[in-house]
Amino acid sequence: MSVHPLIDFFILQGVPLDTIVLLLMLPIVATLVAFFRQIIGIKAFGIYTPSIVTFAFLAFDPKGIKYGIAIFLSIIITGMLSRILLKHFRLLYLPRVAITLTIVALTTLTMLVIGGSFNRTGLASVSIFPLLIMITLVEKFIATQIEKGDKTATILALETLGISLIGYAIVRYHVLIELIIAHPWVVLITLPINVWLGKWTGLRVMEYLRFRKIFDQN
Amino acid sequence: MFEAFKKSRGILGMNARNLDYIRPYNRKKGKRISDDKILCKRVLKKNGLPTSRLIAKISTIEQLEHFDWSTLPSSFALKPNRGFGGEGIVVVYGKKKNRENTWVKANGSPVTLSDIQAHIRNILDGSFSLSNTPDIAFFEERLTLLKLFKPYAYKGIPDIRVIVFNSIPVMAMLRLPTKESGGKANLQQGAIGLGIDLASGTTTTAVLGKGKIVEYAPGTRLALSGIKIPYWKDILTMAVKAQQVSGLGFLGADIAIDRELGPAFLELNARPGLSIQLANLDGLKNRLERVKGLRVKSVLRGVRMGMDLFGGEIQEELEEISGKKVIGTVAKARLIGIDGKSIEVNAKIDTGADSTAIDLGIARELGFDKTVDEYLRASKEWSELSELSKKDRWKMFEHIPHVISTVPVKSSHGVTYRIIVRIQIELDGITIPAKVTLINRSHLEYPVIVGKRNLRKFLIDVNK
Numbered sequence: 001m002s003v004h005p006l007i008d009f010f011i012l013q014g015v016p017l018d019t020i021v022l023l024l025m026l027p028i029v030a031t032l033v034a035f036f037r038q039i040i041g042i043k044a045f046g047i048y049t050p051s052i053v054t055f056a057f058l059a060f061d062p063k064g065i066k067y068g069i070a071i072f073l074s075i076i077i078t079g080m081l082s083r084i085l086l087k088h089f090r091l092l093y094l095p096r097v098a099i100t101l102t103i104v105a106l107t108t109l110t111m112l113v114i115g116g117s118f119n120r121t122g123l124a125s126v127s128i129f130p131l132l133i134m135i136t137l138v139e140k141f142i143a144t145q146i147e148k149g150d151k152t153a154t155i156l157a158l159e160t161l162g163i164s165l166i167g168y169a170i171v172r173y174h175v176l177i178e179l180i181i182a183h184p185w186v187v188l189i190t191l192p193i194n195v196w197l198g199k200w201t202g203l204r205v206m207e208y209l210r211f212r213k214i215f216d217q218n
Numbered sequence: 219m220f221e222a223f224k225k226s227r228g229i230l231g232m233n234a235r236n237l238d239y240i241r242p243y244n245r246k247k248g249k250r251i252s253d254d255k256i257l258c259k260r261v262l263k264k265n266g267l268p269t270s271r272l273i274a275k276i277s278t279i280e281q282l283e284h285f286d287w288s289t290l291p292s293s294f295a296l297k298p299n300r301g302f303g304g305e306g307i308v309v310v311y312g313k314k315k316n317r318e319n320t321w322v323k324a325n326g327s328p329v330t331l332s333d334i335q336a337h338i339r340n341i342l343d344g345s346f347s348l349s350n351t352p353d354i355a356f357f358e359e360r361l362t363l364l365k366l367f368k369p370y371a372y373k374g375i376p377d378i379r380v381i382v383f384n385s386i387p388v389m390a391m392l393r394l395p396t397k398e399s400g401g402k403a404n405l406q407q408g409a410i411g412l413g414i415d416l417a418s419g420t421t422t423t424a425v426l427g428k429g430k431i432v433e434y435a436p437g438t439r440l441a442l443s444g445i446k447i448p449y450w451k452d453i454l455t456m457a458v459k460a461q462q463v464s465g466l467g468f469l470g471a472d473i474a475i476d477r478e479l480g481p482a483f484l485e486l487n488a489r490p491g492l493s494i495q496l497a498n499l500d501g502l503k504n505r506l507e508r509v510k511g512l513r514v515k516s517v518l519r520g521v522r523m524g525m526d527l528f529g530g531e532i533q534e535e536l537e538e539i540s541g542k543k544v545i546g547t548v549a550k551a552r553l554i555g556i557d558g559k560s561i562e563v564n565a566k567i568d569t570g571a572d573s574t575a576i577d578l579g580i581a582r583e584l585g586f587d588k589t590v591d592e593y594l595r596a597s598k599e600w601s602e603l604s605e606l607s608k609k610d611r612w613k614m615f616e617h618i619p620h621v622i623s624t625v626p627v628k629s630s631h632g633v634t635y636r637i638i639v640r641i642q643i644e645l646d647g648i649t650i651p652a653k654v655t656l657i658n659r660s661h662l663e664y665p666v667i668v669g670k671r672n673l674r675k676f677l678i679d680v681n682k
Contacts, residue, residue, distance in 0.1 A: 038233060041232075090336045092339060093343055093344075093345055093350075146345055146346075147305065147346075148406075149407075200233055201237050202233065203226055203229060203231040203233075203234075204231055207231045208226055210428070210496075211229045211492075211495060211496065211501075213429070213431060213496065213499065214495055214496065214499050214500060215226050215229070
């Protein structure tokens with residue numbers, strides 16, 4: 001494996017290789033999210049959430065991606081159930097989110113314990129930070145529920161999951177990792193790509209499908 | 219595939235909307251007005267444009283605690299000042315009998331004072347505002363439903379969205395609240411959007427929710443097409459004026475029709491949605507590009523241009539089915555006389571008259587100079603002529619050049635004895651040979667009336 005002298009220099013200064021690769025991957029993941037929004041028309045929860053979930057998934061590695069997905073889904077489902085539960089109390093926003101976070105945290109803890117008792121150590125041994133990242137996702141979910149309703153929030157959550165999984169696959173792709181280690185400057189290519197995406201005024205793929213009826217009938 | 223791609227270029231997508239229209243045309247000042255409903259109301263009111271009346275506003279928790287609830291009328295709408303997409307709006311229709319401080323919602327369910335207070339607290343907290351910033355709650359007068367819309371609207375009030383660009387209305391839709399949308403006129407929540415023919419204000423095609431094409435009001439056999447919206451020209455005029463006073467170059471104006479007030483603004487929108495294209499089954503980008511850079515001298519001129527450019531679909535359809543042309547009660551007509559001499563005039567289309575009559579002056583211009591002179595010389599009062607037999611009367615006029623026959627014509631002024639000549643009339647692109655009577659019409663508004671006999675190929679639209 002060839003390593004670019006710049007990367008060598010970074011490592012020499014004491015920056016771990018993993019950290020270097022992840023930081024250099026971030027622009028690629030962010031560009032991917034932007035691409036999905038502008039060209040495909042898949043919205044997800046902004047750019048922060050899908051990027052951070054991508055890296056959270058990565059922390060479940062090497063064999064834990066399925067646990068990552070399970071926790072993601074359990075968080076969304078718990079978030080949805082607690083909304084139904086809390087509806088009658090008519091609470092203000094932040095206390096409501098706090099209660100939901102409590103429920104989600106306890107549910108996640110229960111899952112880890114149950115996983116452990118079934119000798120699924122992959123689940124229990126996950127480091128705390130990816131878990132916390134995923135749990136705080138619930139705020140985004142609740143905010144969307146309030147603003148746009150359950151259906152939209154669920155769709156956006158699933159879109160987030162989808163984009164994060166694709167991001168995860170890309171970031172894990174060894175050819176890409178090797179490319180970045182060998183030629184770290186390729187990361188800069190995302191800049192012109194994003195300039196292009198930012199000026200793109202064409203129809204998104206989803207819009208194309210949505211408005212198909214208009215040009216079909218003409 | 220490539221063909222479909224080419225056609226899709228007339229459709230406005232989110233990217234183009236944001237980059238090509240909202241960013242360059244909706245500057246900060248305009249967005250400030252559209253995102254602040256109370257300010258918007260003030261600006262509209264100052265410029266003489268109607269909106270529903272502001273009853274009271276609550277900006278802080280203290281104000282909420284000290285609010286005098288007895289000042290509220292029995293029906294009102296409670297809204298977040300910076301709300302969007304119709305979220306966070308509560309409309310009450312009346313006070314509940316026998317219970318203090320309880321109101322009734324559109325669906326009949328009661329709303330207590332503590333419900334309203336909790337809702338206002340949520341509004342103040344920013345639960346319904348863009349990016350969750352603290353907000354102001356306000357009460358406004360509830361608009362009342364127009365009788366015409368009653369069978370179509372579930373609970374709430376239908377509203378009309380007009381997109382205005384470059385002082386020209388380019389597309390419009392009527393939004394009907396449904397059971398699914400909970401009485402809200404919001405397509406994202408499941409309301410129905412009806413496309414509108416801009417020329418006539420008549421509804422055309424309809425879309426339910428985000429993209430289902432429908433023909434009938436849900437659960438009924440009520441056709442959604444062909445609803446004629448009252449005050450149509452006023453609505454378009456208001457929308458164009460609102461664009462000018464708000465400074466929003468690319469505006470989505472929301473107007474409802476109140477039973478007493480007539481058309482009134484609900485709000486102005488700096489980021490109008492794209493579903494209007496599905497309701498009209500037409501692309502917005504095409505239309506926006508057509509009016510871009512046109513010089514519009516006045517509000518009314520802009521309205522006229524919008525009506526001319528983006529209307530007439532219904533008429534075209536009708537013409538296709540019937541094989542007849544649709545004309546108004548006044549139409550531009552080209553008359554063709556001797557040796558191809560022709561003249562263009564405004565003709566009155568009169569289904570009350572049998573035959574077509576043209577003014578003597580017009581007849582002269584069509585080459586009937588001599589005919590007119592001789593007719594004037596030979597002509598006598600009907601009282602004298604009526605004594606004679608038909609044959610004798612014809613003898614008096616038969617020497618006049620181009621005359622093919624004579625006829626007594628009864629009108630509101632009494633009976634006149636007229637000569638008939640042959641000309642050709644071109645109306646809306648169709649040329650018809652016509653036998654027309656000549657008479658002095660110089661004192662009348664229209665020099666030509668076209669009668670039934672020459673209107674067989676036309677349908678007359680009195681709205682035109």
